[in-house]
Amino acid sequence: MSLQEQIEQLAxxxxxxxxxxxxxxxxxxxxxxxxxxxALEAQSEHIQAENQKDISAxxxxxxxxxxxxxxxxxxxxxxxxxGLKEVAALEDPVGTIIKNSTRPNGLKVKKVRIPLGVIGMIxxxxxxxxxxxxxxxxxxxxxxxxxGGSEAIHSNTCxxxxxxxxxxxxxxxxxxxxxxxxxxxxxxxILVTQTQYIDLMIPRGGESLMKWMAENSKxxxxxxxxxxxxxxxxxxxxxxxxxxxxxxAKAQRPGVCNALETLLVHEKIAEQFIPLITGRYQQAGVxxxxxxxxxxxxxxxxxxxxxxxxxEYLDLIIAIRVVPHINAALEHIRQHGSLHTExxxxxxxxxxxxxxxxxxASAVMWNxxxxxxxxxxxxxxxxxxxxxxxxxxFGPMGLEELTTSKYIVEGxxxxxx
Amino acid sequence: MSLQEQIEQLAxxxxxxxxxxxxxxxxxxxxxxxxxxxALEAQSEHIQAENQKDISAxxxxxxxxxxxxxxxxxxxxxxxxxGLKEVAALEDPVGTIIKNSTRPNGLKVKKVRIPLGVIGMIxxxxxxxxxxxxxxxxxxxxxxxxxGGSEAIHSNTCxxxxxxxxxxxxxxxxxxxxxxxxxxxxxxxILVTQTQYIDLMIPRGGESLMKWMAENSKxxxxxxxxxxxxxxxxxxxxxxxxxxxxxxAKAQRPGVCNALETLLVHEKIAEQFIPLITGRYQQAGVxxxxxxxxxxxxxxxxxxxxxxxxxEYLDLIIAIRVVPHINAALEHIRQHGSLHTExxxxxxxxxxxxxxxxxxASAVMWNxxxxxxxxxxxxxxxxxxxxxxxxxxFGPMGLEELTTSKYIVEGxxxxxx
Numbered sequence: 001m002s003l004q005e006q007i008e009q010l011a012x013x014x015x016x017x018x019x020x021x022x023x024x025x026x027x028x029x030x031x032x033x034x035x036x037x038x039a040l041e042a043q044s045e046h047i048q049a050e051n052q053k054d055i056s057a058x059x060x061x062x063x064x065x066x067x068x069x070x071x072x073x074x075x076x077x078x079x080x081x082x083g084l085k086e087v088a089a090l091e092d093p094v095g096t097i098i099k100n101s102t103r104p105n106g107l108k109v110k111k112v113r114i115p116l117g118v119i120g121m122i123x124x125x126x127x128x129x130x131x132x133x134x135x136x137x138x139x140x141x142x143x144x145x146x147x148g149g150s151e152a153i154h155s156n157t158c159x160x161x162x163x164x165x166x167x168x169x170x171x172x173x174x175x176x177x178x179x180x181x182x183x184x185x186x187x188x189x190i191l192v193t194q195t196q197y198i199d200l201m202i203p204r205g206g207e208s209l210m211k212w213m214a215e216n217s218k219x220x221x222x223x224x225x226x227x228x229x230x231x232x233x234x235x236x237x238x239x240x241x242x243x244x245x246x247x248x249a250k251a252q253r254p255g256v257c258n259a260l261e262t263l264l265v266h267e268k269i270a271e272q273f274i275p276l277i278t279g280r281y282q283q284a285g286v287x288x289x290x291x292x293x294x295x296x297x298x299x300x301x302x303x304x305x306x307x308x309x310x311x312e313y314l315d316l317i318i319a320i321r322v323v324p325h326i327n328a329a330l331e332h333i334r335q336h337g338s339l340h341t342e343x344x345x346x347x348x349x350x351x352x353x354x355x356x357x358x359x360x361a362s363a364v365m366w367n368x369x370x371x372x373x374x375x376x377x378x379x380x381x382x383x384x385x386x387x388x389x390x391x392x393x394f395g396p397m398g399l400e401e402l403t404t405s406k407y408i409v410e411g412x413x414x415x416x417x
Numbered sequence: 418m419s420l421q422e423q424i425e426q427l428a429x430x431x432x433x434x435x436x437x438x439x440x441x442x443x444x445x446x447x448x449x450x451x452x453x454x455x456a457l458e459a460q461s462e463h464i465q466a467e468n469q470k471d472i473s474a475x476x477x478x479x480x481x482x483x484x485x486x487x488x489x490x491x492x493x494x495x496x497x498x499x500g501l502k503e504v505a506a507l508e509d510p511v512g513t514i515i516k517n518s519t520r521p522n523g524l525k526v527k528k529v530r531i532p533l534g535v536i537g538m539i540x541x542x543x544x545x546x547x548x549x550x551x552x553x554x555x556x557x558x559x560x561x562x563x564x565g566g567s568e569a570i571h572s573n574t575c576x577x578x579x580x581x582x583x584x585x586x587x588x589x590x591x592x593x594x595x596x597x598x599x600x601x602x603x604x605x606x607i608l609v610t611q612t613q614y615i616d617l618m619i620p621r622g623g624e625s626l627m628k629w630m631a632e633n634s635k636x637x638x639x640x641x642x643x644x645x646x647x648x649x650x651x652x653x654x655x656x657x658x659x660x661x662x663x664x665x666a667k668a669q670r671p672g673v674c675n676a677l678e679t680l681l682v683h684e685k686i687a688e689q690f691i692p693l694i695t696g697r698y699q700q701a702g703v704x705x706x707x708x709x710x711x712x713x714x715x716x717x718x719x720x721x722x723x724x725x726x727x728x729e730y731l732d733l734i735i736a737i738r739v740v741p742h743i744n745a746a747l748e749h750i751r752q753h754g755s756l757h758t759e760x761x762x763x764x765x766x767x768x769x770x771x772x773x774x775x776x777x778a779s780a781v782m783w784n785x786x787x788x789x790x791x792x793x794x795x796x797x798x799x800x801x802x803x804x805x806x807x808x809x810x811f812g813p814m815g816l817e818e819l820t821t822s823k824y825i826v827e828g829x830x831x832x833x834x
Contacts, residue, residue, distance in 0.1 A: 019751075023774070101796050107785055109795050116807055117777075195631060199807045214612060214635050220808045221637070241830040248832035334436075356825050357440075360534075368524055368828030377833070378526050378824055379518050390533055390616045391637045392809035394821045404811045407795055408773050411785030413658040415665035416794070 003182070007190040010145065010178055011197035014118045017175035018143040022115045024172070026092040029139055033088040035166045037081040040131065043162055044077045050158035051127070058151045069126050070152055080131040080159075083382060087135040090381040093400045094141045108410040113403045115141030117199035120191055120219065121384075122147045124205035127155040133202075134163050134177045136384050140402035143176045145198065147191065150183035157181065192217040202397075204385045222392055224385035226312045227257030227340035229370040232329040232355065234346035235268040241367060242273065242345040243280050246318075249343065249370040251284045255314045257386055258341050258373040262309060262319045264329045267293070270322045274298045281318060290320040309336045326351060330358050337361060339388050341373040362388065362395030420599070424607040427562065427595055428614035431535045434592035435560040439532045441589070443509040446556055450505040452583045454498040457548065460579055461494045467575035468544070475568045486543050487569055497548040497576075500799060504552040507798040510817045511558045525827040530820045532558030534616035537608055537636065538801075539564045541622035544572040550619075551580050551594045553801050557819035560593045562615065564608065567600035574598065609634040619814075621802045639809055641802035643729040644674030644757035646787040649746040649772065651763035652685040658784060659690065659762040660697050663735075666760065666787040668701045672731045674803055675758050675790040679726060679736045681746045684710070687739045691715045698735060707737040726753045743768060747775050754778060756805050758790040779805065779812030 001009070024032075040047070051072040058070065099111040119142050123129045130146055137144035148156040160179030167174040180187055192201060195218050203213045204224040213221050231249055233242040249260035265273055270293060278298030281288050288294070289304040301320070308319040309332070323329045326344075333342055343365040344355040352366040363373035373395065375383025380398035387393045393401035418426070441449075457464070468489040475487065516528040536559050540546045547563050554561035565573040577596030584591040597604055609618060612635050620630045621641040630638050648666055650659040666677035682690055687710060695715030698705050705711070706721040718737070725736040726749070740746045750759055760782040761772040769783045780790035790812065792800025797815035804810045810818035 019775070019777075103794070103796060107789060107794075218631050220806060222808070238830070244830060244832055252833050352827075358436075360436075361823065363824040363826060365826040366828060367830050368826055369832045371833040372524060372826060372828075372831065373824070377520070377524075378826070379520060389637060390821045391639070395824055404807045406778065407780040407790070407812055409780060409782040409785055409789060409795070410769075410773075411783060411789075413655070413661060413784050414789065415661055415786045416669050416788040 003184060003186055004190055006182075007180070007187050008194065010180065011118070011191065011194035013175040014143040014145050014178055015197040017173045018115070018117045020173045021138065021143050021176040022094070022141045024141065026094075028170075028172070029092065029141070030088040032138060032166060032170055032172065033084045033135055035170065036135070036163050037084040037088075039162050039166050040077055040081045040084070040159075044074055047072055047077055047155070047158055047162070048074070051155045053154040054152050062151065070155070072127060072155060076128060080128050083128075083132050084135045087139050087382055090139065090399055092139065093403045098405055105414050106412060107414055110408045111405050112408050113400070114406050116402060116404050118143045118145065118197055119402070120145045120147065120198045120201045122188065122201065122203045122205070122209065122213070124149045124209065127152045127159060129204065130156045130159045130179065131163070132382065133384055134160070136382060136399060136402060138176065140399045142402060145178050145180065145191065147180040147188060153183050189216060192219055195219055202384065220392075222387045222389045222397070224257075224397075225388040226338050227259070227386070227388075228261050228310070228312050228336060228338040229258060229341040229343075230262050230264055230329075230333050230337060231260050231343045231345060231370065232264040232323075232326070232333075233266060233269065233273055234326065234344055234348065234351055235266040236348035236351060237266075237269065237273075237345040238347055239269065239273050239276060243277050245343065245345055245367070245369050246277055247280050247284050247286075250281070250318050251286055251316060252369070252371055254316050256371075258370050259314065260318065260370050261312055262321065262332075262336065264332060265294075265320065265322050266326070266329075267322050267324050270294075270297060274320070274322070277320070285316055287317045288320055289317065291322060293322040294320045312338075326355060330355070333359055333361075339390070339394075340386065341365065341370040343368060343370050362386065420601060420603055421607055423599075424597070424604050425611065427597065428535070428608065428611035430592040431560040431562050431595055432614040434590045435532070435534045437590045438555065438560050438593040439511070439534075439558045441558065443511075445587075445589070446509065446558070447505040449555060449583060449587055449589065450501045450552055452587065453552070453580050454501040454505075456579050456583050457494055457498045457501070457576075461491055464489055464494055464572070464575055464579070465491070468572045470571040471569050479568065487572070489544060489572060493545060497545050500545075500549055501552045504556050504799055507556065507816055509556065510820050515822055522831050523829060524831055527825045528822050529825050530817070531823050533819060533821050535560045535562065535614055536819065537562045537564070537615045537618045539605065539618065539620045539622070539626065539630070541566045541626065544569045544576060546621065547573045547576045547596065548580070549799065550801055551577070553799060553816060553819060555593065557816045559819060562595050562597065562608065564597040564605060570600050606633060609636055612636055619801065637809075639804045639806045639814070641674075641814075642805040643755050644676070644803070644805075645678050645727070645729050645753060645755040646675060646758040646760075647679050647681055647746075647750050647754060648677050648760045648762060648787065649681040649740075649743070650683060650686065650690055651743065651761055651765065651768055652683040653765035653768060654683075654686065654690075654762040655764055656686065656690050656693060660694050662760065662762055662784070662786050663694055664697050664701050664703075667698070667735050668703055668733060669786070669788055671733050673788075675787050676731065677735065677787050678729055679738065679749075679753065681749060682711070682737060682739050683743070683746075684739050684741050687711075687714060691737070691739070694737070702733055704734045705737055706734065708739060710739040711737045729755075743772060747772070750776055750778075756807070756811075757803065758782065758787040760785060760787050779803065
C-alpha cells in the first residue's frame with residue numbers, strides 16, 4: 001500500500017469510527033477512560049521502555065530541555081492516567097440542549113450539542129499530549145487522528161496502542177483513536193487534504209508548524225499558536241500589585257504560551273515603577289531588555305531592539321517599554337500581540353473597562369496574572385490547548401469547544417406556505 | 418497601484434475599520450441600518466439604472482432565470498430596505514454574557530460575545546446579498562469585504578457606495594463596508610491570502626466556488642455549500658402527511674438549498690406510497706426519476722442513474738429510491754447527503770429519535786418539511802446563509818454566528834502559585 005493509500009485508509013477508518021464514538025453513552029465513555037487510565041499505570045514499564053527508544057535515538061540531536069520534555073517518567077505516566085480520570089469526571093457536553101423553543105406553527109426546535117466528527121491533531125514533543133487529546137476527544141464523542149513529533153514516534157505509538165487495546169477489550173471500534181504510524185513528513189501533507197473524512201485540524205506547536213498548516217491544510221484549522229502576552233501597568237496602578245503580577249506572569253512558568261513577554265509601563269509612573277520592577281526581575285533571575293527610558297531608570301537593563309517586541313521568549317527574558325498613554329499601549333498590543341492574553345493593572349475602573357473592551361485577545365484580564373488564561377483556571381476543566389483562531393473556539397479549548405451543534409426539529413406534518 | 422497592493426490596502430482598511438465597527442453602540446448601529454434603508458429607497462432609480470448596465474452587459478450571456486436573479490426591481494429594492502429594518506430590530510449579540518462565574522481564588526470570569534473582526538464574503542448572482550450581508554455584519558460589529566459575481570459589479574458597487582455614504586454622513590469610517598472594485602478573478606486569489614487582516618471567509622455559491630475556496634483560501638472558511646436533502650418515509654409513516662411533506666419540500670421553492678432532492682421510501686410501504694407520491698408529483702409538475710421498484714410501482718417514472726443520488730437538481734425533478742430499512746436510508750444519507758437537512762416521516766417515536774440522533778446534518782427533522790432549515794423559520798431572525806461547515810457555525814448563520822467570544826477576567830491582584 002502506498003503512503004497515500006495508507007493515510008487515506010486511516011482517515012476513512014476514522015470517519016467510520018466517528019459514528020461509533022458519537023453514539024457512545026456517557027457511561028460507556030467514562031468506563032473507557034477509567035480503563036485506559038488503569039492500563040497506562042499497569043503498563044508503565046513498557047511505556048518507559050518504548051520511550052527510551054525515542055530518547056536513545058534523539059540523544060545527540062536534541063537539547064537537554066527537549067530531552068526532558070520527551071521523557072516519560074513513572075510520575076508523568078501517573079499524571080497522564082490522572083488526566084484521563086479527570087476527564088471522566090467532567091460533564092459530557094454531547095446532547096446538551098443549548099436552545100429550546102416552540103415556533104408559532106407548533107414546530108419544536110432544539111439546538112443540541114453534537115461531536116465534531118473526526119479531529120486531526122498535529123503536535124510537537126511532549127508525548128503526554130497523545131493521551132490528553134485522545135481522552136478529551138473520546139469524552140466529546142469524536143474520533144481522533146494523532147500525529148506527534150517524529151522524535152516521539154515510539155512513545156506515541158505505544159500509548160496509542162494501549163488506548164486502542166482498551167477499546168477492543170470493550171467491544172468498541174479502536175479506530176476512534178489512531179496514531180499516524182510513520183514519521184514520513186509526506187504523511188502530514190496527505191493528512192491535511194482528507195477533506196471528506198476529517199472535520200478539523202488542531203496544530204499545536206511552533207511558528208513553522210502554524211505557517212505550514214495555514215499554507216497546506218484544506219481542512220478547517222484551529223491554531224494553537226504562540227502567546228505574545230502583555231501586561232500594561234497603568235498610571236493608576238497599585239505598583240506593588242503590578243510588580244507581583246509582572247513577576248508571576250513572566251517567571252512562574254516561562255515556557256508556556258500564557259506567560260508574559262512584554263511589559264508596557266505608563267510613563268507617568270515609570271520613574272517609580274521601573275526601578276522597582278527591574279530590581280524584582282533581577283531577584284527572580286529574569287533578564288530585562290528595555291527601551292531607552294527603561295534603560296535609564298532601571299538597573300541592569302539591556303537595550304531592546306525592534307525585534308524584541310515580536311519575540312515570544314518562552315524564557316526568563318522580558319521586554320519592557322514605556323508608553324505615553326493607554327492608547328499607545330493598545331496600539332502596541334494591536335501591532336505585536338498574538339490575540340492570546342492581555343492584562344491591565346490599574347485601580348481606575350473606567351480605564352480598566354476601556355482596556356478590557358478594546359484589547360483584542362481571547363482573554364483580557366484586570367489586575368490578574370496572564371497565567372490564568374487556562375482551561376482549568378477559568379473553570380472549563382481540562383483543555384486540549386489555547387486557540388488563537390477567532391472562529392469556532394477562541395481561547396482555552398475544552399470539551400464544549402470540541403463539539404458543534406445541530407438543530408433537531410419535531411413537527412406534526414408542518415409544511416411551508 | 419498594482420492589483421496586489423490594491424487588495425492588500427482594502428483588507429488593511431477593513432482591519433482598521435473593524436475596531437470602529439466593534440465599538441459602535443447598539444443604538445448607533447440601528448441608526449445606521451435605518452438610514453441605509455431610507456437611502457436605498459430614496460435612490461431606487463439610481464440603483465435600477467446601475468443594475469440596468471449589468472443586465473445589458475449580460476443579456477446574451479446569461480439564461481433568463483439568471484437575468485431574473487440579477488434584476489433589481491423597485492419591489493426588490495424595497496425588500497432590501499425592509500431587510501435592513503428587520504436587522505435593526507434584532508437583538509444585538511455583541512456584549513452578551515454567555516457564562517459568568519467566580520473562581521475559588523476570587524477571579525470573576527465572564528465569557529462575552531465579541532465581533533469576529535473582518536469578514537470576507539464571496540457570492541454569486543443576486544445583488545441583494547450585498548445589502549443583506551452588509552447589514553448583518555454591521556449589526557454584529559464586524560467589517561465586511563464583499564465580492565459578488567462579475568455580472569453584478571455595477572449593482573454591487575452602487576449598493577456599496579450608498580451604504581458607505583450613509584456611514585460617512587454619520588461620521589463612521591465607511592471602510593466597515595467595502596465592495597471589491599474589480600471583476601478581475603486574480604483579486605479573489607489575493608483576497609483569500611490576507612490572513613493578517615481577514616478573520617473569516619464566507620463563500621456562497623456553487624460547487625466550483627466551494628472547491629476553489631477549499632483549495633486556495635488561507636483564511637478560515639465557512640462554506641455555504643449545496644443542500645442534498647432527503648426525506649425518509651418510514652414504514653410507520655402517515656402516508657398522506659408524508660406526501661404533503663415530500664411535495665412541499667420539493668416543489669414549494671425548488672431552487673433553494675433546503676429543498677428536497679432525494680426521497681427515500683421504506684420498502685414495506687412502497688406499494689401503497691409510490692403510486693400516491695408519483696401521482697402527486699405529476700400534479701405538481703415534478704419529474705420523477707426512480708430506482709427499479711419505483712419505476713414498477715409508480716406512474717411516469719424515468720430511470721434514475723447512479724449520478725442522480727448525488728445531484729442537487731434545484732429544479733422540479735426528484736429522485737426516489739426504495740430502501741429495505743432505516744439503516745439503509747441512513748447509509749444512503751451518509752454517502753450522498755451534504756450535511757444540510759434530513760427529514761424522517763414516521764409515527765413511531767423510537768424510530769424517529771434513532772434517526773434524529775444518527776443523521777448527520779445541520780438540521781434533522783421529524784414530520785416536517787426540509788424547507789424549515791432557515792434562520793427565520795428556526796427563530797434566529799435574518800441569516801447570512803446556511804453553513805455546511807461543522808466548525809464555528811453549522812446550519813443557519815444569524816447574528817450570533819457572526820460573533821465569537823472572549824474571556825473577561827477581573828481580579829484583585831491574583832497570581833498563580
